[in-house]
Amino acid sequence: MNKQTVLVVDDTPVNIDVVKGILSDTYLVQAAINGPMALKIIEKQKPDLILLDVMMPEMDGFEVCRILKADLKTKAIPIIFLTAKNHERDESEGFLLGGADYLHKPVNPALLIARVKTHLALYDQRRDLEDQIVERTREVEKIQEVTIAAMGALAETRDPETGNHIRRTQHYIKILAKKLQNHPRFSAYLTDKAIATLYKSAPLHDIGKIGVPDHILLKPGKLTAEEFEEIKKHTIYGRDAILAAEANLDKKTSFLSTAREIATYHQEKWDGSGYPEGLSGDDIPISARLMAVADVYDALVSRRVYKEPIPFEKAVAIIEKGKGNHFDSDIVEAFLEIVEDFHAIAQKFADTQDEVNAKAGIS
Numbered sequence: 001m002n003k004q005t006v007l008v009v010d011d012t013p014v015n016i017d018v019v020k021g022i023l024s025d026t027y028l029v030q031a032a033i034n035g036p037m038a039l040k041i042i043e044k045q046k047p048d049l050i051l052l053d054v055m056m057p058e059m060d061g062f063e064v065c066r067i068l069k070a071d072l073k074t075k076a077i078p079i080i081f082l083t084a085k086n087h088e089r090d091e092s093e094g095f096l097l098g099g100a101d102y103l104h105k106p107v108n109p110a111l112l113i114a115r116v117k118t119h120l121a122l123y124d125q126r127r128d129l130e131d132q133i134v135e136r137t138r139e140v141e142k143i144q145e146v147t148i149a150a151m152g153a154l155a156e157t158r159d160p161e162t163g164n165h166i167r168r169t170q171h172y173i174k175i176l177a178k179k180l181q182n183h184p185r186f187s188a189y190l191t192d193k194a195i196a197t198l199y200k201s202a203p204l205h206d207i208g209k210i211g212v213p214d215h216i217l218l219k220p221g222k223l224t225a226e227e228f229e230e231i232k233k234h235t236i237y238g239r240d241a242i243l244a245a246e247a248n249l250d251k252k253t254s255f256l257s258t259a260r261e262i263a264t265y266h267q268e269k270w271d272g273s274g275y276p277e278g279l280s281g282d283d284i285p286i287s288a289r290l291m292a293v294a295d296v297y298d299a300l301v302s303r304r305v306y307k308e309p310i311p312f313e314k315a316v317a318i319i320e321k322g323k324g325n326h327f328d329s330d331i332v333e334a335f336l337e338i339v340e341d342f343h344a345i346a347q348k349f350a351d352t353q354d355e356v357n358a359k360a361g362i363s
Contacts, residue, residue, distance in 0.1 A: 002028075003026070003027050003028040004027050004028065004048040004049070004120055005027065005028045005029075005030060005045075005047040005048050005049075006023055006027045006028070006029050006030070006047060006048065006049050006050075006051060006116065007029075007030045007031070007032065007038065007041060007042065007047035007049070007050045007051070008020070008029060008030070008031050008032070008051045008082075009031075009032045009033075009034075009035065009037075009038040009050065009051065009052045009053055009056070009061065009064065010031075010033070010051075010053040010056070010082070011033050011034055011053065011055075011056045011057060012053075013033065015053070015105070015107075016031045016033075018107055019051060019082070019107065019112070022107065022109045022112055022113065023112070023113070023116065026113075027116070030047060034056055034057065034058050034059065035056060035058060035059030035060070035061070035063060035064040036058060036059060038050075038052075038064055039064065039067065039068075042068070042074060042077075046073070046074060046077060047077065048077070048078075048120055048123060049077065049078050049079075049080065049116060049119055049120055049123065050068075050077055050078070050079045050080070051080050051082045051116075052064060052065060052079050052080065052081055052082065052083075052099075053081075053082060053083055054081055054083040054085050054090065054094070055083065055084065055085060061081060061083065062093060062094065062097055065079050065081075065094070065097045065098060065099060066097055069097060069098040075098070076123070076126065076127075077123075078100040078101075078119040078120070078122070078123050079098070079099045079100055080099070080100055080101040080102070080103060080115060080116070080119060081094045081099050081101070081102045081103065082103050082105065082107065082112075083102075083103075083104070083105060084104070084105045086104045090102075100119050100122075101115050101119060103115060164349040164350070164351050165298055165302065165351075166202070166203045167349045168294075168298050168302075168345055168346060168349045169202050169203075169205065169291065169294045169295055169298055170199055170202045170203060171345045171349070172293075172294035172297065172298065172342055172345060173198050173199065173202050173290050173291055173294045174195060174198065174199045175338055175341050175342070175345075176290050176293060176294060176331065176334060176335060176338070177190050177194075177195045177198055177290055178195060179334040179335075179337065179338050180290075180330070180331065180334050181195070183330060183334070185330055186286060186330075189286050190286070193254075194254075194258075197254050197255050197258050198258060198262075198287055198290065200255050201255050201256075201258040201259035201262060201287070202262065202291065202294075204238070204242065204259040204262065204263055205238075205259075205262045205263055205266050205291050205295065206234060206238070206263070207237075207238045207241055207242070207259075207263055208233070208234035208235055208236065208237030208238025208239070208240075208241065208263055209234045209237075209238075210237065210241070211233065211234065211237030211241075212230060212231060212233065212234050212237070213230065216230050216231060217231070232267070232275045232276065233276075235263065235264050235265070235266070235267055235275065235276045236264075236276055238260075238263030238264065239260055239263055239264040241263075242256055242259055242260040242263060243260065246260070258287050261285040261287045261288055262285075262287050262288055262291045264276065264288070265277070265279060265284055265285055265288035266288045266291040266292050266295055267292070268280075268284045268288060268292070269292075269325065269326045269327075270284070270289075270324060270325060270326060270327055270328055270329075271324075271325045271326070273325075274326075284328075289327070289328045289331055290331060292326070292327060293319060293327055293331055293332065293335055296318075296319065296322070296326070296327075297315060297319055297335075297342060298346070300314075300315035300318060300319075301315045301343075301346050302346070302350075302351060303350075303351050312339075312343050312346075316336070316339050319332060319335060319336075320332060320336060
């Protein structure tokens with residue numbers, strides 16, 4: 001079993017030798033004679049615990065501690081101040097800076113051994129707990145992905161569009177969100193985590209089509225006004241299905257909340273002429289505004305049993321024409337800057353005529 005590493009930081013070599021004499025049988029003891037040297041050592045390889053003198057030239061121990069605790073990579077390392085400064089005010093400052101303990105010189109060997117052992121054990125337990133949390137988070141994320149895939153596959157069995165539509169819209173919404181990530185209107189929302197959630201949630205945007213009758217959903221010709229009103233209800237059916245899923249959870253999850261936004265509002269229009277609620281402008285969730293562009297673009301460039309795909313350039317022109325009325329203008333501007341990426345995705349996941357026919361039940 002590898003020995004745990006203890007870094008001793010002290011400008012007096014004899015003090016380092018004393019600590020090494022006490023701890024070296026049990027631990028791998030490294031040494032630094034000043035703060036800058038200690039920071040360089042820690043940058044190369046993090047120790048398991050630091051014994052830190054306070055009174056040192058160039059950079060005192062409190063400043064070293066302050067730097068380490070401000071860095072996410074090193075803030076968890078336990079620091080025991082080992083110093084001749086024994087004023088109560090000094091101890092308080094050490095603890096306020098994040099020190100785990102405060103021992104006075106001259107060193108009491110039994111006390112030093114006990115405190116080092118205790119804080120290393122606590123550090124190990126904390127790391128084990130963090131590892132368990134990370135593993136549990138991965139498991140939850142995997143369950144989310146499997147759940148979404150299953151729900152998306154269920155919707156796909158009744159949707160006249162192919163599974164490639166789901167894959168394409170996932171990739172469209174991701175690259176569009178990435179493009180807008182630093183835009184002042186969207187940066188607060190479009191974090192890396194939010195973009196990952198958008199990508200995972202996108203397959204559920206049309207889940208509500210499960211509730212639309214087959215004779216309408218699968219109709220190859222033009223819909224009547226009454227039939228179109230029924231089709232529009234897929235947004236409500238989708239919202240209600242996801243709300244029912246959320247009701248069975250102890251707390252809300254971001255991926256279902258985002259999926260519900262997209263499913264409910266991706267047919268809303270910037271000027272308020274969309275459905276189901278006639279929302280306009282910034283009242284439409286960002287997730288739904290992004291999906292609106294992705295979904296319409298895909299509908300234009302994709303082959304359907306009742307239509308041939310529209311040429312790429314014409315589809316782009318239609319999206320651009322919708323700027324400020326159908327779509328958020330800034331999202332359209334971002335789309336126009338990455339249209340070649342959209343085109344590449346459409347080609348990579350293109351539907352074949354056989355796939356379209358099979359989906360429509362045509363042999």
